[in-house]
Amino acid sequence: MYLQKLSITNFRKYGESEDSPGxxxxxxKGLNVLIGENESGKTTIVDAIRFVxxxxxxxxxxxxxxxxxxxxxxxxxxxxIECEFKGFTNAEAGNFLEWIGFDDKNEYVLRVWLxxxxxxxxxxxxxxxxxxxxxxxxxxxxxDLLRTTYLKPLRDAEIExxxxxxxRFAQLLKSRSEFKCKTQQEEKDHPLSKLVTLSDAGIxxxxxxxxxxxxxxxxxxxxxxxxxxxxxxxxxxxxSKRIVDELERIKSxxxxxxxxxxxxxxxxxxxxLTSFTSAGRRVExxxxxxxxxxxxxxxxxxxxxxxxxxxxxxxxLLYIAAELMLLKRENYNGLKLAxxxxxxxxxxxxxxxxxxxxxxxxxxxxxxxxxxxxxxxMGSSVPLASLIICKDSNVFxxxxxxxxxxxxxxxxxxxxxxxxxxxxxxxxxxxAKGVIIVEGDAENLLIPALAEVIGLPLGKHGVSIVNVGxxxxxxxxxxxxxxxxxxxxxxxxxxxxxxxxxxxxxxxNPPKVYCHVIENAEVLLETDKTRFKALLGLYDLxxxxxxxxxxxxxxxxxxxxxxxxxxxxxxxxxxNNNNIRIFPNEWTLEYNLANSVLKDDLLSAMNNARELSxxxxxxPNDSSDAYMMMKPFLGNLSKALTAQFLAKxxxxxxxxxxxxIDNDDQLNYLVNAIKFACGKxx
Numbered sequence: 001m002y003l004q005k006l007s008i009t010n011f012r013k014y015g016e017s018e019d020s021p022g023x024x025x026x027x028x029k030g031l032n033v034l035i036g037e038n039e040s041g042k043t044t045i046v047d048a049i050r051f052v053x054x055x056x057x058x059x060x061x062x063x064x065x066x067x068x069x070x071x072x073x074x075x076x077x078x079x080x081i082e083c084e085f086k087g088f089t090n091a092e093a094g095n096f097l098e099w100i101g102f103d104d105k106n107e108y109v110l111r112v113w114l115x116x117x118x119x120x121x122x123x124x125x126x127x128x129x130x131x132x133x134x135x136x137x138x139x140x141x142x143x144d145l146l147r148t149t150y151l152k153p154l155r156d157a158e159i160e161x162x163x164x165x166x167x168r169f170a171q172l173l174k175s176r177s178e179f180k181c182k183t184q185q186e187e188k189d190h191p192l193s194k195l196v197t198l199s200d201a202g203i204x205x206x207x208x209x210x211x212x213x214x215x216x217x218x219x220x221x222x223x224x225x226x227x228x229x230x231x232x233x234x235x236x237x238x239x240s241k242r243i244v245d246e247l248e249r250i251k252s253x254x255x256x257x258x259x260x261x262x263x264x265x266x267x268x269x270x271x272x273l274t275s276f277t278s279a280g281r282r283v284e285x286x287x288x289x290x291x292x293x294x295x296x297x298x299x300x301x302x303x304x305x306x307x308x309x310x311x312x313x314x315x316x317l318l319y320i321a322a323e324l325m326l327l328k329r330e331n332y333n334g335l336k337l338a339x340x341x342x343x344x345x346x347x348x349x350x351x352x353x354x355x356x357x358x359x360x361x362x363x364x365x366x367x368x369x370x371x372x373x374x375x376x377x378m379g380s381s382v383p384l385a386s387l388i389i390c391k392d393s394n395v396f397x398x399x400x401x402x403x404x405x406x407x408x409x410x411x412x413x414x415x416x417x418x419x420x421x422x423x424x425x426x427x428x429x430x431x432a433k434g435v436i437i438v439e440g441d442a443e444n445l446l447i448p449a450l451a452e453v454i455g456l457p458l459g460k461h462g463v464s465i466v467n468v469g470x471x472x473x474x475x476x477x478x479x480x481x482x483x484x485x486x487x488x489x490x491x492x493x494x495x496x497x498x499x500x501x502x503x504x505x506x507x508x509n510p511p512k513v514y515c516h517v518i519e520n521a522e523v524l525l526e527t528d529k530t531r532f533k534a535l536l537g538l539y540d541l542x543x544x545x546x547x548x549x550x551x552x553x554x555x556x557x558x559x560x561x562x563x564x565x566x567x568x569x570x571x572x573x574x575x576n577n578n579n580i581r582i583f584p585n586e587w588t589l590e591y592n593l594a595n596s597v598l599k600d601d602l603l604s605a606m607n608n609a610r611e612l613s614x615x616x617x618x619x620p621n622d623s624s625d626a627y628m629m630m631k632p633f634l635g636n637l638s639k640a641l642t643a644q645f646l647a648k649x650x651x652x653x654x655x656x657x658x659x660x661i662d663n664d665d666q667l668n669y670l671v672n673a674i675k676f677a678c679g680k681x682x
Contacts (some may be wrong), residue, residue, distance in 0.1 A: 001093075001110070002029045002368040003049070003337055004086040004402070010069040010079040012044045013393055021082075022069070025388065025395050026402065027370065029087055030363035033382045034372045036390030037431040037462070042372040043153075045390070046339055048081045049370070052114045052127060053335070054143065055150040056326055057171055063116050063123050075118075082113035091333045095145050099138065101131035112138065112146065145334030149326045153341040153372075157312070157319035161303040170299045172322055177330065179294065187294040196297050200289045207287040209263035218254045225251045262287070312346040320355065327367045336367025344375040349424075353381050360386075379427035384410070384419060384479075389430055392489050396482070409481040409576070417475050426466045429479070433462030434491040434677035437473045441640035442589055443495055449647035451674045453654040454662055461678040471496070474573055477580055487577050493673035498586040500564040504627035505634075506557045512549035515556060516541070523559045581682075583673040590639060594629035596666035597657070598646070603629065605645035609638055 007021040008014040014022030025045055034042045050061060069076045088108035093100055096110050103109045113135070116125035127143065128135035138146075160168040173179050181187040188197075201213035229247045232240045266285060273283045304310070305318050320340065327336045344352050352375060359369055360383060373379070379387070385399030397407050410418065429435045436458075438444050444467040451458045458465070468476055473494050480488050501509075514532035516524045518539060526532035533543045552560055565586075573582060585592050593602045603623045610617050610632075617637050620628040633639055650657060661667055672682045 001085050001088045001108075001335055003027050003083055003335070003370075004029075005082075005084040006045065006049060007080075007082040007084075008045070008048050009081070010076040011048055011081055012067055012069060013041055014044065015069045015071050015076070021080075023394060026397055027368070027388075028386060028397075028399055029368060031359055031383070031386040032368070032370045032388055033378065033386050034370065034388050034390055034395075035374070035379050035382075035430050037374060037433075040390035041393065041395070042374075042390050043341065045395075046150075046341055046370070046372060049083065049148065049339065050150060052081050052083050052112060053146045053148050053337075056147045056175065057150065057168055059150070063125060065118065065123070068116075068118060077118045079116050080113060082111060085110040085112070085335070089333070095333055096129070096142055098136065099129035099131075099142070111135070148335065149323050149338040151320065151323060151338075151340045154345055155316065155319065157315035157346075160319055161315070161322065163300045163302045165299060167299050167301070168319075169301060169303045169322060170295075172325055173298045173301070174295065175326055175329070179298065181294060190294050192297055193294050196289060203287060203289060207262035207266045221254055222251060313348060313351055316346045317351060317355065324366060328365060337370070338367070339370045341372045342375075343371050343373055344378060349377040352377050356381050374431060376424045376427040376431070379430045380422050380424045384415060384422070387430070389488070394486075394489070396486070396488050398479070405483065407482055407484070409478045409483060410475075411478075414475040414478055417472065418479070421468075421472075426468070426476070428464035429466050429476070429490075432464035432490060434458075434679060435464055435466055435493070436673055436677045437466045437468060437476055437492065437494045439468060439471060439473065439496055440589075441467065441469075442643035443467070445640060445643040446589070446647050446650075447495070447670065447674065449650040450661065450667075450670055451678075453650050453658055454671060454674065455658065456674055456678045456680070458674075458678075463674075463677045477573070477575060480580055481575060481577050485576060487579050490579060491677050491679055492575075492577075492580040493677040494580070494582045495670065495673050496582060496584045497588050498565075498568055498584045499588075500561060500568065500586050502587055502591060502627055502630070503557050503561065505630070506552060506560060507554050510552040510554075511560070513552050513556075513560065514546065514549055515553070523556055525556060525559050525563055527563075581673075581676055583669045583676070585669050588630075588633075589670075590633045590642075591626060591630050592666045592669075593646075594623065594626035596664050597660045598650075598664075598667070599623035599626070599629065601649045601653075602642070602646055605642045605649060606632060606637060608645040609641040613638055613641060 004027060006025040006027070008023050008025075009016045009021045011022075016022050023041075023045075034045060036042055047061075050059075051063065054061075063079075065075065068079055086103070086107060086109055088100070088110070093108045099112075100108055100110045109131075110129065111131065112127065112129040114125060114127050116123055127138055129138050129142075130136055162169075164170075179190075181190060187193055198213075201216075205211055205213040225247050229244050229251075232243045232247070266287065269285050270283060273285060277283055303318065303322060305314055310318075323338065327338055343355060347355065356378065359366065359371075363369065371378075387398040389396040389398065398410075400406050436447055438447065444465055447465055448458055451463075466476060473496060477492060477494060480490060480492050482488070511527070514526045514529060516536065518524065518541070524532075524535050524539065524541075526535055529546065532546065536543045536546075568584075575581070590602075593599065600623050603620070606619055606629075610619060615636055617632050617635060619632055619637075623629060633642075662671060664671075676682045
């Protein structure tokens with residue numbers, strides 16, 4: 001069985017919508033990772049589950065007034081949290097016969113809900129279950145089978161694993177079959193109880209000087225030695241006499257008495273105590289282990305990992321490893337669900353990845369896991385299908401629904417790509433209010449400086465830049481496009497190069513094309529043979545013996561540019577989401593900069609980049625010719641290094657450049673992309 005759906009109505013930030021829950025969260029059977037920025041609702045979702053199901057550690061949690069949804073200056077008087085379970089085995093279903101039912105696929109389904117009401121300065125609540133909307137109360141046994149394993153954020157693993165009445169390690173041991181005793185006699189016969197009883201007797205002897213424990217041990221040892229000696233004496237083998245002699249020597253070493261050092265301590269305490277008490281009252285203080293019952297014994301145990309003080313991270317891993325025992329119990333027919341808030345607490349990235357890898361590889365043995373995180377390392381390491389993105393007052397699962405249909409427009413090929421290349425830097429998009437996707441390092445370095453100049457610093461507006469390093473941005477955009485057409489509240493601006501070279505470049509570097517000039521001087525131009533044949537066919541021209549490609553003639557450059565722009569329009573990506581917009585240029589970023597008000601600053605940055613890289617590149621003497629400014633970038637001049645120097649200049653001159661940049665047509669696509677990602681009208 002597993003938690004398949006959680007519905008929340010009027011609990012904290014989630015209200016209700018037209019008599020429907022404020023939020024419905026669908027979970028995977030295995031690993032689920034709630035990811036999002038602070039205040040995105042992750043903890044509210046986790047706490048909602050805890051209030052309904054309670055925890056294996058029997059944490060005391062209670063609803064308060066502040067837990068009831070606040071809206072329009074009023075706090076609601078009632079709330080409801082419902083958990084729906086599926087995937088039952090027959091044995092698991094047998095524990096809930098009074099409440100379980102069937103869905104439209106004739107599979108077991110169990111609905112359990114918490115109703116709470118504020119009334120007369122009290123909060124009244126009850127947990128019910130059933131297939132109708134009334135249900136009946138769950139008994140204590142059924143509720144215990146639904147308890148979750150829960151690890152809170154910023155957990156103190158050392159305290160949890162230490163001895164004491166509230167020891168979590170003791171609770172974990174008690175849940176194991178090895179420590180489940182049906183009778184007191186079974187508890188006394190438990191190996192751990194026997195060990196402690198022996199130790200307790202020895203401690204008593206030390207402080208009383210009676211030697212009862214030592215004498216008993218010696219007596220039992222002598223009996224065993226004499227039995228062995230008799231057995232070997234009856235054997236007519238060469239080594240028998242030697243063994244018997246050795247056993248007698250060992251027997252002689254056993255002393256009926258040993259030096260006892262604690263009697264003086266007890267005698268002193270007894271003398272003092274006798275002085276304090278009434279005459280004739282006999283007092284006999286003694287020292288013993290505190291409690292020899294099995295539960296008392298395991299409460300005194302501490303789980304540790306090093307004789308030296310271990311690190312917080314290592315203790316945290318030890319704590320997680322111990323808690324997972326609850327999910328690996330044999331013959332357990334209850335819910336196996338672990339909730340871990342902020343798995344990354346006290347763990348460096350390497351440990352985060354190792355732990356996450358263990359969960360993904362062993363999820364079949366563990367059960368269901370729900371994690372929360374705001375770690376970009378986690379975001380880049382989790383399988384996309386396991387992610388549930390929390391945004392504002394909604395959630396956006398990235399995997400498949402209960403009908404095995406994908407929630408997003410990510411196709412299998414894109415999924416394979418993203419799981420290879422969605423690294424920690426790109427995982428920022430899971431936390432951002434706005435995202436700017438760029439194709440290269442130059443844009444990645446320059447955009448933040450431009451944003452600062454126009455008064456829209458990206459950090460203040462929660463905008464992240466994702467550098468995809470190629471033209472593969474469409475794969476990343478699909479993360480935000482959903483099959484249900486639900487719009488994720490993230491503004492996504494894509495800055496892409498149009499890759500239509502300038503006239504000057506095409507004249508100097510003519511591409512090869514198929515070309516035919518008809519009688520009225522109209523030019524038929526194509527880059528692909530099949531498309532060229534189709535074009536000739538439209539004019540009833542022969543298509544049998546098409547000549548090979550020839551270099552583009554200078555008089556046909558305008559036709560070629562027109563064809564490239566038309567092709568670009570035809571192939572333009574059209575997102576199905578209004579929060580996604582594409583901001584293209586015609587050729588490259590550097591060409592636009594060379595035509596803009598920043599051309600002099602660009603040339604200065606180019607000189608700095610050449611000097612730092614120590615390359616013998618020829619740069620133009622001035623910035624009057626945009627194409628001559630472009631030529632070094634077509635050679636070996638570093639675009640990224642130039643952008644870094646230019647960004648530095650922009651920040652130094654931002655008060656002077658703001659208006660000119662904001663009104664420059666060549667920079668308009670960059671400025672608008674920044675404004676869109678920051679939530680401004682464009």
